[in-house]
Amino acid sequence: MRFTRRTFTAYMVFVAAVAAQQNGDTRKRPDVPYVPTSPEAVEAMLKLAGVQKSDTVYDLGCGDGRIVVSAAKNFGAHAVGIDIDPVRLQEARDNVKRAGVESLVKIVDGDLFTADIHDATVVTLFLLTSVNQKLRPKLLADLKPGTRIVSNTFDMGDWKPEKELGVENAADSDYFSRKLYLWVVPAKR
Numbered sequence: 001m002r003f004t005r006r007t008f009t010a011y012m013v014f015v016a017a018v019a020a021q022q023n024g025d026t027r028k029r030p031d032v033p034y035v036p037t038s039p040e041a042v043e044a045m046l047k048l049a050g051v052q053k054s055d056t057v058y059d060l061g062c063g064d065g066r067i068v069v070s071a072a073k074n075f076g077a078h079a080v081g082i083d084i085d086p087v088r089l090q091e092a093r094d095n096v097k098r099a100g101v102e103s104l105v106k107i108v109d110g111d112l113f114t115a116d117i118h119d120a121t122v123v124t125l126f127l128l129t130s131v132n133q134k135l136r137p138k139l140l141a142d143l144k145p146g147t148r149i150v151s152n153t154f155d156m157g158d159w160k161p162e163k164e165l166g167v168e169n170a171a172d173s174d175y176f177s178r179k180l181y182l183w184v185v186p187a188k189r
Contacts, residue, residue: 065092
């Protein structure tokens with residue numbers, strides 16, 4: 001069996017999680033393995049959401065921070081990345097510093113299911129459909145009407161997106177980062 005780089009990375013994350021559990025580490029594990037969003041998808045996600053300087057972008061499960069860095073550097077938006085993986089948090093903080101966007105970006109060690117996200121005007125996700133569905137009640141309860149939610153690759157089940165977009169220049173052999181979904185939080189009833 002031939003492993004792609006992403007499959008190998010996901011496998012190594014799984015092995016590390018099992019090893020940590022066996023060593024008595026009680027820290028909550030990420031809900032999904034880390035797979036980076038392609039550069040093309042980062043740009044397309046932020047454009048699909050219509051990110052502007054006046055926005056506050058929250059990336060739930062921010063990984064290495066590439067989306068929040070791009071939101072700040074390329075769109076001038078404030079951004080918050082939330083993750084629970086200490087390795088990813090350090091990478092994100094390093095990437096924010098390297099990009100020189102510390103005044104616009106905050107990286108938070110937190111659980112995406114309990115994090116305070118009420119200030120977001122845009123939320124980005126690269127989770128799984130099952131995790132998106134589990135997160136959906138929080139998104140609808142915590143976010144203001146009109147907040148845009150963009151997901152890389154995975155939908156939200158029966159909540160139909162307002163737009164779907166194919167990603168230009170996505171590698172033909174790469175399943176991830178090929179399709180994006182946009183939802184807008186509706187008015188409260």
